[in-house]
Amino acid sequence: MVSTPKAPKAPDPTQTAAAQTATNVDTAIANAGLSHTNQYTPDGSLEYKVSGYQTMKDQNGKTYQLPTYSAYQTYSPQNQAIYDQTQQTQLGLSKLANEQTGKISGILGTNVDLSAGNVDKYANDHWQGGFNNQWDRDQASLDQSLADKGISMGSEAYNNALRDFSTRKQAASDQFLGDMYSNAQNSILTERNQPLNEISALMSGSQVNQPNYVNAPTTQLPTVDQAGLINENYNQQMGAYNSQVSKSNAAMGGLFGLGSSLLGGWAMGSDRRLKEDIKRVGTLDNGLPVYVFRYKKGGPTQIGLMSDDVREVHPESVFEDAEGFDRVDYEKAVV
Structure with missing residues (x-):
């Protein structure tokens, strides 16, 4: 008789699946390597480097070592010098803000007093002196004018002129205090807020700048149909x-x-x-x-x-x- 040839052995499903998984893993590793493109610009560079490996096991217990990448950004020498100087400036502002915070701790523990009495007192303390000086000069001028006219101090004409002057002064004083009331309130609030505003300005100049990451282009290799x-x-x-x-x-x-x-x-x-x-x-x-x-x-x-x-x-x-x-x-x- 003529010998009959042997039939080929059918592929094992488990081995076929393992071969497909190995192909997929190799393709994924290749895609990762192609996607991490190093970039070099006049302002600096961005480089990707393998920083470690993570272990993966498939359903058959086969172990794969998958590389993990880290991105490293580097400034140009000029930009690095600017960055270092800016960091020093921001650090100094931050320290100064911290010192100022200690100085105003007492202010923050006291309520703002905008009562009528305190507002009047503030206006008197800060502006009443200037108002009085001006009217004192005006009274001196009045006295000199009356004397030049031969009106002596204590006469009826003198008393009438002085009474009219005092009436005008009082009316001016009332108007002045009314006008200064709102200014006094704003000034009290400004004095209270000024240290806080200074600290806020110092802190805003000492913020740490977060790095801006670049989106790297991705390259995808097609997966080989190993099982097919x-x-x-x-x-x-x-x-x-x-x-x-x-x-x-x-x-x-x-x-x-x-x-x-x-x-x-x-x-x-x-x-x-x-x-x-x-x-x-x-x-x-x-x-x-x-x-x-x-x-x-x-x-x-x-x-x-x-x-x-x-x-x-x-x-x-x-x-x-x-x-x-x-x-x-x-x-x-x-x-």
């Missing part, structure tokens, strides 16, 4: 196997048909010298190769043995004809 390739390879092997089986079956049928036609002792010419287009298509169970060929003298494609092969296994089944070419007794050769 494995299955496709298996399908191709199965196709080749089925083709070999078909050829083997055809060889067996042809050989057995040939053998049955030779029963009765007649043997076919099996000398290799008589044949052409020789191709091996199978093997008998006794190890003899089976070929397809054409006789040089013409005719259809045949299937059979070669006498030189048969002579090594069953020499008793090979003999020469009258023309000196080998013939094979197939009934004996195929045993």
Whole structure:
């Protein structure tokens, strides 16, 4: 009989899944490396470096080491000098603000007094003196004017002039205090808020600037369909196997048909010298190769043995004809 080829082994689902996972992991690592693009500008640079690894296990327990990246920003020498100087300035402002905070702790513990009495007192303390000085100068001018006119102090004319002056002064004083009341309130609030505003200004100048990160461009490699390739390879092997089986079956049928036609002792010419287009298509169970060929003298494609092969296994089944070419007794050769 002609030997039947072995069927290819079907791919193991677990191994196929593991191969696909390994492909996916390799692709992800490659994508990460391509996406972390170092950038260099006149103002500074941004570099990505592998700073460590994290471990991942798949469902089969296989371990993968995945690289982790860190981004490093570096200023140009000029920008670094500006940054260092700015940091020193901001630090100094922050320290000064802290010192000022200690000085105004007492102010923050006292309520703002905007009562009428306190507002009047503030106006008197800050502006009444200037008002009085002006009217004192005006009274002196009045006295001098009356004296120049011959009106003596204590006379009725003098008293009447002084009374009119005092009335105008009082009216002016009332108007002045009314006008100054709102100013006094604002001034009290300003004195209370001024230290706080100074501290706020100092603190606003000592804020730490957060770095601005650059969005790096991403590059994505397509994932190879490893599982599909494995299955496709298996399908191709199965196709080749089925083709070999078909050829083997055809060889067996042809050989057995040939053998049955030779029963009765007649043997076919099996000398290799008589044949052409020789191709091996199978093997008998006794190890003899089976070929397809054409006789040089013409005719259809045949299937059979070669006498030189048969002579090594069953020499008793090979003999020469009258023309000196080998013939094979197939009934004996195929045993």
